Amino acid sequence: MSLQETRQWRPLLHYAPARNWMNDPNGPILIDGVYHLFYQHNPVEPVMGYISWGHATSRDLLHWQEEPIALPSTPQEQIYSGTVIYDRDNRSGLGTAENPPLLALYTSVFRDMPGEQEDGTQAVSVAVSLDRGAHWTRYAYNPVLTLDPVSRNFRDPALCWYEEGKYWVLTAVEAEQQVVKLFRSTDFLHWEFLSDFRPPGYHTQEMLWEVPVLARLPIEGEAGRSGWVMIVSVNPGGLTGGSGTFYYVGDFDGTVFTPEEHPAATDDPWQYRWMDYGPDNYAIVCFAGTATPVSIGWMGNWNYANQTPTAPWRGQMTLPAHLSLARQGDGSLLMKQKPLSLGAPIEVFAASEIRPEVGTPWRLPDSVADCTDFADAVLDLQLAIDPAGDVVVLTVVATEDGRFGTEILYDPARQELVVDRSRSGVAVPNAAFTTRHVAPLSPQDGSVCLRVIVDRSSVEIFAADGLVRMTEVVFPLSHATTVTLGSYAGSACFRSVKARWFR
Structure with missing residues (x-):
């Protein structure tokens, strides 16, 4: 290779x-x-x-x-x-x-x-x-x-x-x-x-x-x-x-x-x-x-x-x-x-009160993704989730058709953060390359806050102001360039979303 x-x-x-x-x-x-x-x-x-x-x-x-x-x-x-x-x-x-x-x-x-x-x-x-x-x-x-x-x-x-x-x-x-x-x-x-x-x-x-x-x-x-x-x-x-x-x-x-x-x-x-x-x-x-x-x-x-x-x-x-x-x-x-600080971002996007519908995930606007792409920049994504809603899912380095991507889910009922890399792209040819990982995560001050940093072959998650950390290597497909927010039952709410891109 x-x-x-x-x-x-x-x-x-x-x-x-x-x-x-x-x-x-x-x-x-x-x-x-x-x-x-x-x-x-x-x-x-x-x-x-x-x-x-x-x-x-x-x-x-x-x-x-x-x-x-x-x-x-x-x-x-x-x-x-x-x-x-x-x-x-x-x-x-x-x-x-x-x-x-x-x-x-x-x-x-x-x-x-x-x-x-x-x-x-x-x-x-x-x-x-x-x-x-x-x-x-x-x-x-x-x-x-x-x-x-x-x-x-x-x-x-x-x-x-x-x-x-x-x-x-x-x-x-x-x-x-x-x-x-x-x-x-x-x-x-x-x-x-x-x-x-x-x-x-x-x-x-x-x-x-x-x-x-x-x-x-x-x-x-x-x-x-x-x-x-x-x-x-x-x-x-x-x-x-x-x-x-x-x-x-x-x-x-x-x-x-x-x-x-x-x-x-x-x-x-x-x-x-x-x-x-x-x-x-x-x-x-x-x-x-x-x-x-x-x-x-x-x-x-x-x-x-x-x-x-x-x-x-x-x-x-x-x-x-x-x-x-x-x-x-x-x-x-x-x-x-x-x-640590990633320096000065080359682009920033922010939104609030995002309520994705079942089967219709919200997508980070094309102008942002097209401008900086995962091949050219590192994504630093900060989310605040309403814990009163249903299971929410963030999918990063995803393909347009949704078949591939690394999923990050939060289950309010179980108070669990889950990373699923079973469809993240190219799999490691070893059965020990596990694909679903779970961390306990309780709301703090009425919200569940995540910081997700995505480089070309990794996803790092910092939650609860740094009390919880999850690190995953992934090997995305070359055309996996989208980021989406979804809902499993229709009542999910992302109170705020901030995306910053760095080189």
Whole structure:
């Protein structure tokens, strides 16, 4: 399959490499006004393998420049997930006071090193950059953190500054044991074990825990207050099958993370707090160096990632999102995710009190769609739905005859948001490519508010002011260019509709 054949699916405002495979984001960081995104990358072919760290840069988190490979794999070492930090005070001693280093703490997967490392050993290693990420050198005394006995499942280091103790906390997983391990250091090179995090509850024999992130998030409306979260990606075990990401809210005392509450020992995944109710948002990590927490994830699912029909690249990132906590009526805290600004729109359309009739959906005016088309622009659609009506349906990237399109439904009686991509276009040739996904969604202040962002091969939904998120990869037909609003029973009402188009 050639680039020409799938150019219609290359995202406009989501990062994707020019060629070959990409999965987890690694070490995103803002430094000197430039955002750096590192990521799991196979520079040889568009499937998982030969894993190295790719690198891209951006000034606005929307338009990206692919850079040379940051950390290439070797016959003795694959470069799995990790993080990047600016060692501003040169605590590591690997730079100078005048030129502090960037440090990459990554997962080494060793092989073919008899007498030095057992085949398959995973450990934390360090690489150093003295030119703001353009070139990297492996630390001479790697690895800096290895379990005893050695492990083939110890990976995905992430860093968090603990202000009260003036030290860095590293989280990593023992993936098969479904444990997050916490360590502390003041120089990034010598690590002291703190504790294990493995609460009772949702564990299955096949599940792997990956990419643990300990983060402190601001609480909306409570100036100066914050809360701790532990984010864990799991595969398999996601709500929709395959991979997914959930989180715990709790307290961190510098040694132990204690969740405020979690379900009793249950194997029901619906009892947990998921960062995304769709199938395609995994390995969510936070940028370092930003004034407020900003996240990004891999828009993919391990169930079918190797078979998505794009070429010569495979894989893309989600839109970055602001993270915060919001106090609920019962006093609990839930995470909010809100997409960053998409910039200045090239066109805007607004309407109110739209009441589509059964069998006659309302259509976004042709002048708007014809002017900007999905091939040329990203649609940002904001809707307010009257929850007193019947089931409503929004269809995006739809064909004129209505046979194809991605449907987004809201059922007021069930208080459920549903995405149906069974007729979205070209299907992934894998039975695990599930097509119907559900999220709980209650009205807020008398309305159900959705924000739907549609790029060439994705649909991202933010609902309830960011409390609910759904991310879906789709592969529309080339002539699917319409957007419609419909009703299943005739009493549906869209109180307001605002469509904005971006490049």
